Amino acid sequence: MLPKVKQIFIIALTLTGVVFGWIGYGILQLFYPDEYSPYFPLIPLFFYVFGLVFIYLFEYMHKYMPEKSTLVYIISKGAKLVIGLMFLVVYGFFIGIHTKVFILTFLAYYIVYLIFESCFFLRYEMEMKKVNKKK
DSSP: OHHHHHHHHHHHHHHHHHHHHHHHHHHHHHHOGGGOOTTTTHHHHHHHHHHHHHHHHHHHHHHHOGGGHHHHHHHHHHHHHHHHHHHHHHIIIIIOSSHHHHHHHHHHHHHHHHHHHHHHHHHHHHHHHHHHHHO
């Protein structure tokens, strides 16, 4: 069951990245064209890569320690927060182009992807409970 879930997650993650990448680009070009950073594409890329790492880690943990899936989810959210903050500090310190708008855009993406991943994980856990009840 998990390979199909992983495939669905990767497809949904890709679509979310593309759709919100273009939406973010459009909003920035429409309302803040002078504040657009050429490094803006790093934001959706960051969340896409982190989503891939998350699903492969989740698959690994589900295979070898299925009782730890919730713990893996919580740890991955904490790691995403810490790595995201480090990403923003590095951007602000070394690049520093339109930092305020870049950080606000990053936070908007963070919220979108947090909701996306939480909904996906919740749906997955509910499906697993249904399967376990049938057994």
